[in-house]
Amino acid sequence: xxxxxxxxxxxxxxxxxxxxxxxxxxxxxxSTLCAGCGHDSISAAIIQACFELxxxxxxxxxxSGIGCSSKTPTYxxxxxxxxxxxxxxxxxxLTGANMANKDLIYLGVSGDGDSASIGLGQxxxxxxxxxxxxxxxxxxxxxxxxxxxxxxxxxxxxxxxxGASNMDTPLDLASMAMMVGASFVGRSFSGDKEQMVPxxxxxxxxxxxxFIDIVSPCVAFNNHAGSTKAYDFVRAxxxxxxxxxxxxxxxPITVEYAPGTTEEVALHDGSSLRLAKLDADYDPSDRIMAMxxxxxxxxxxxxxxxxxxxxxxxxxxxxxxxxxxxxxxGLSEKDLCPGTKALDAFNASHR
Amino acid sequence: MPxxxxxxxxxxxxxxxxxxxxxxxxxxxxARSILRMGVPVASRNIFPSNIQGLPTWYxxxxxxxxxxxxxxxxxxxxxxxxxxxxxDVASVDPGGYLFYDSSRPIPxxxxxxxxxxxxxxxxxxxxxxxxxxRQRQLFKNIIYIGALAQLLGIEPDVxxxxxxxxxxxxxxxxxxxxxxxxMGHDYARDNLAGACGLKVTRADGVKxxxxxxxxxxxxxGCVYGGATxxxxxxxxxxxxxxxxxxKHCKKYRVDPATGKNKFAIVQAEDEISAIGAVIGAxxxxxxxxxxxxxxxxSLMQEFLGLAxxxxxxxxxxxxxxxxxxxxxxxxxxxxxxILAAYASHGDTKHVMLFPQDPRELFEFAAQAFDxxxxxxxxxxxxxxxxxxxxxxxxxxxxxxDARKYDRGKIxxxxxxxxxxxxxxxxxxxxDAIGYRTLPGTHPSKGAYFTRGSSHDKMAKYxxxxxxxxxxxxxxLRKFETAKSLVPAPVIHQAxxxxxxxVIYFGSTAPAMDEALxxxxxxxxxxxxxxxxxxxxxxxxxxxxxxxxxIFLVEQNRDAQMRMLLVNECGVDPARFISILNYDGTPIxxxxxxxxxxxxxxxxxxxxxx
Numbered sequence: 002x003x004x005x006x007x008x009x010x011x012x013x014x015x016x017x018x019x020x021x022x023x024x025x026x027x028x029x030x031x032s033t034l035c036a037g038c039g040h041d042s043i044s045a046a047i048i049q050a051c052f053e054l055x056x057x058x059x060x061x062x063x064x065s066g067i068g069c070s071s072k073t074p075t076y077x078x079x080x081x082x083x084x085x086x087x088x089x090x091x092x093x094x095l096t097g098a099n100m101a102n103k104d105l106i107y108l109g110v111s112g113d114g115d116s117a118s119i120g121l122g123q124x125x126x127x128x129x130x131x132x133x134x135x136x137x138x139x140x141x142x143x144x145x146x147x148x149x150x151x152x153x154x155x156x157x158x159x160x161x162x163x164g165a166s167n168m169d170t171p172l173d174l175a176s177m178a179m180m181v182g183a184s185f186v187g188r189s190f191s192g193d194k195e196q197m198v199p200x201x202x203x204x205x206x207x208x209x210x211x212f213i214d215i216v217s218p219c220v221a222f223n224n225h226a227g228s229t230k231a232y233d234f235v236r237a238x239x240x241x242x243x244x245x246x247x248x249x250x251x252x253p254i255t256v257e258y259a260p261g262t263t264e265e266v267a268l269h270d271g272s273s274l275r276l277a278k279l280d281a282d283y284d285p286s287d288r289i290m291a292m293x294x295x296x297x298x299x300x301x302x303x304x305x306x307x308x309x310x311x312x313x314x315x316x317x318x319x320x321x322x323x324x325x326x327x328x329x330x331g332l333s334e335k336d337l338c339p340g341t342k343a344l345d346a347f348n349a350s351h352r
Numbered sequence: 353m354p355x356x357x358x359x360x361x362x363x364x365x366x367x368x369x370x371x372x373x374x375x376x377x378x379x380x381x382x383a384r385s386i387l388r389m390g391v392p393v394a395s396r397n398i399f400p401s402n403i404q405g406l407p408t409w410y411x412x413x414x415x416x417x418x419x420x421x422x423x424x425x426x427x428x429x430x431x432x433x434x435x436x437x438x439x440d441v442a443s444v445d446p447g448g449y450l451f452y453d454s455s456r457p458i459p460x461x462x463x464x465x466x467x468x469x470x471x472x473x474x475x476x477x478x479x480x481x482x483x484x485x486r487q488r489q490l491f492k493n494i495i496y497i498g499a500l501a502q503l504l505g506i507e508p509d510v511x512x513x514x515x516x517x518x519x520x521x522x523x524x525x526x527x528x529x530x531x532x533x534x535m536g537h538d539y540a541r542d543n544l545a546g547a548c549g550l551k552v553t554r555a556d557g558v559k560x561x562x563x564x565x566x567x568x569x570x571x572x573g574c575v576y577g578g579a580t581x582x583x584x585x586x587x588x589x590x591x592x593x594x595x596x597x598x599k600h601c602k603k604y605r606v607d608p609a610t611g612k613n614k615f616a617i618v619q620a621e622d623e624i625s626a627i628g629a630v631i632g633a634x635x636x637x638x639x640x641x642x643x644x645x646x647x648x649x650s651l652m653q654e655f656l657g658l659a660x661x662x663x664x665x666x667x668x669x670x671x672x673x674x675x676x677x678x679x680x681x682x683x684x685x686x687x688x689x690i691l692a693a694y695a696s697h698g699d700t701k702h703v704m705l706f707p708q709d710p711r712e713l714f715e716f717a718a719q720a721f722d723x724x725x726x727x728x729x730x731x732x733x734x735x736x737x738x739x740x741x742x743x744x745x746x747x748x749x750x751x752x753d754a755r756k757y758d759r760g761k762i763x764x765x766x767x768x769x770x771x772x773x774x775x776x777x778x779x780x781x782x783d784a785i786g787y788r789t790l791p792g793t794h795p796s797k798g799a800y801f802t803r804g805s806s807h808d809k810m811a812k813y814x815x816x817x818x819x820x821x822x823x824x825x826x827x828l829r830k831f832e833t834a835k836s837l838v839p840a841p842v843i844h845q846a847x848x849x850x851x852x853x854v855i856y857f858g859s860t861a862p863a864m865d866e867a868l869x870x871x872x873x874x875x876x877x878x879x880x881x882x883x884x885x886x887x888x889x890x891x892x893x894x895x896x897x898x899x900x901x902i903f904l905v906e907q908n909r910d911a912q913m914r915m916l917l918v919n920e921c922g923v924d925p926a927r928f929i930s931i932l933n934y935d936g937t938p939i940x941x942x943x944x945x946x947x948x949x950x951x952x953x954x955x956x957x958x959x960x961x
Contacts, residue, residue: 101581126621324614329580329616332614339575343604
């Protein structure tokens with residue numbers, strides 16, 4: 002994400018990651034979203050997460066649907082292939098892409114209109130199929146590109162810019178994701194980069210269906226008094242259950258926490274996740290409790306953020322499909338075509 | 353009373369049964385036994401959208417001449433379903449035969465006096481031997497097959513061998529089935545001697561041909577064509593394509609060393625998701641397909657526009673059924689032509705292939721993946737329920753082991769490093785096809801953004817009219833390129849010079865072959881063109897322009913192929929006389945003959961006056 006066109010020259014002192022890439026290598030084109038849009042902060046967090054993880058940008062495939070959020074993949078990872086598909090259908094396109102090549106990192110970017118209304122079926126089924134991906138919903142409660150209609154995640158009683166009240170029950174995508182088998186569920190706020198970046202990093206290292214719901218205020222149509230997705234409202238009602246840190250195997254521990262308030266979780270690649278517990282009783286490995294906790298807090302108008310749930314023994318769709326270890330898109334005639342001998346036998350069995 | 357029909361190796365047997373009674377496999381065995389006698393058969397299931405209890409029919413046309421279309425009419429009705437008795441009795445040709453279960457009396461008024469009745473107390477025979485209700489039902493089917501075989505002269509060994517092959521993995525079932533067969537055979541020998549004038553005698557008309565259904569062929573064609581990803585949603589009559597693909601993959605595509613699969617199949621939540629996954633996989637370099645029917649193609653429209661505009665290879669097998677809406681899910685039509693040809697909003701055109709039988713379907717299914725990757729666009733394989741869900745006698749499938757897949761224009765990391773200019777939608781070769789890169793190819797070159805929104809030739813978003821139009825014009829030129837790559841039409845010149853031509857396609861072919869032979873006998877000559885693909889090559893318009901009158905035979909109401917031909921070839925619509933069969937049953941030779949002969953003799957009479 003970038004607001005302004007930057008010169009191509011790079012300062013020799015720009016920090017590089019272990020691949021030798023600078024932050025700039027993870028950027029995309031200039032954002033065309035409104036100044037102050039929460040989505041741009043999320044793009045920045047994605048760039049930061051990929052930089053810190055030292056991911057080769059071309060090993061990421063970024064896919065989206067239609068809407069403001071779905072425009073953002075052009076604003077980050079300019080060296081990655083991107084696919085802006087049709088409204089609400091990113092999950093199926095991502096599923097197929099993943100079936101074809103299990104070796105890439107799949108980043109799905111969607112919005113609340115895209116995921117909770119037209120694409121609700123695909124959202125649910127892609128997760129229950131166990132697709133290894135990071136699915137980010139940039140959730141602002143409105144349809145921005147069509148100028149401010151309520152979306153299905155708008156809270157009951159939330160007011161539109163024109164003063165109308167939403168009377169429909171909101172959908173909570175994080176709860177639904179847990180219900181249908183997401184093995185990693187997080188929620189964050191676009192105004193909290195410190196929380197977003199490690200969440201995205203952890204999700205990118207997690208080998209299963211990851212869903213992150215990021216409340217991302219729409220400055221043009223949903224940032225007024227009476228909206229429950231406005232910057233002020235979210236800041237006032239944000240209930241973080243934990244803070245995350247990603248630690249590489251040899252990272253020194255620099256921050257001291259009171260005993261019993263941190264937990265280290267080993268990740269699949271040897272690094273680990275350190276959870277600083279803000280709610281001492283919250284256990285993100287307990288799916289049932291997490292679902293109840295979300296509901297209880299929501300009833301009190303509080304927005305639970307942080308790592309909500311993680312299954313440490315996650316698997317993915319390819320394990321279920323028992324596919325070969327190499328990507329299917331790399332197989333040739335030799336691997337795929339049974340040849341004339343087999344065909345002769347087929348013919349013989351049909352006489 | 354007309355004379356009882358007497359015929360050797362040329363008649364139609366129709367079985368009327370109740371769905372779910374186990375009759376299907378017994379009836380199919382009957383058809384296979386005639387094939388094993390060296391006599392060609394064409395069999396067709398006429399079944400309801402139901403699992404158990406509704407009427408179902410199975411028609412076996414025995415044709416020593418090798419005519420494989422539906423003939424029309426019935427010479428021997430095997431009436432096993434009281435629900436449809438009246439209709440079944442009425443459908444027998446005068447002089448034909450009615451075989452029925454005479455265990456319960458049926459009033460004389462329920463029969464016709466111009467047909468021959470063959471009575472066999474099947475239920476009585478069955479109940480005397482079997483006590484288990486399921487056994488009574490299943491063996492009743494085998495008993496009537498035994499009796500019919502005796503009546504028609506099918507050699508008992510042939511049926512016994514077929515049973516042996518069918519139950520190879522369950523040998524305990526062989527002896528009881530043999531016993532049931534013999535019970536039927538013996539009853540007919542002892543009680544029904546001379547009752548039937550229809551006979552099967554050994555012949556050499558089958559040769560090395562195989563008996564196979566189209567959906568099985570399509571699934572196998574996808575395996576041979578290198579498909580690794582399939583996503584689908586169950587819908588009659590296409591479900592068995594996906595099932596066949598899965599079956600063949602399990603047989604041919606499991607790595608023996610690891611036990612792991614060289615394929616991925618997802619049963620999606622709907623057709624929209626199915627095609628979405630296929631597009632995602634095609635974008636990412638796997639050969640991917642979906643199989644569906646008309647209602648599914650309707651749901652896939654938006655995505656088809658994306659695949660067309662973003663130029664993503666994919667294959668869609670459309671097993672056409674009767675429409676519109678839910679229509680006739682278990683009946684056949686060729687009525688998705690317009691839906692597929694111009695699928696999606698905006699200006700689009702899609703490639704379609706029209707296989708004539710399972711053999712050609714096997715080939716086209718495999719070839720569709722080459723075409724999809726070469727042309728970077730959706731390829732529709734337009735089969736139908738008649739081909740897909742019936743066993744057809746066709747030439748054995750063939751493959752060339754030296755054949756390489758045409759993966760189309762893909763730029764590799766080496767190409768990019770060598771400094772080749774990459775622009776996703778640049779026409780560098782003059783064939784209107786750009787080069788694509790696959791995700792993950794190169795760390796710093798060749799990445800691009802795929803989108804359904806308007807883009808320029810470098811794949812950048814644009815709302816500039818000129819840049820958009822340039823892409824749209826190139827897509828039209830790409831469609832021109834397709835004309836030279838798709839299967840050419842099959843043209844046949846009549847023995848005598850004629851101003852009449854006939855155009856047909858798909859499952860109409862066998863009925864057409866027979867009709868043409870019969871018309872020729874009557875001195876009516878027509879040149880023929882069998883369409884095998886859309887877009888139409890120049891040979892098609894040349895053929896049309898070379899004839900004063902063209903009979904255009906289709907299995908839909910609105911003459912959809914005529915619309916396409918008039919629209920795409922710019923020919924005079926007045927040249928066409930449409931012959932349309934769309935009642936849901938496969939077109940018959942008798943229908944085509946009557947339509948064409950009527951018109952041709954009428955016109956020649958007019959000319960004489």
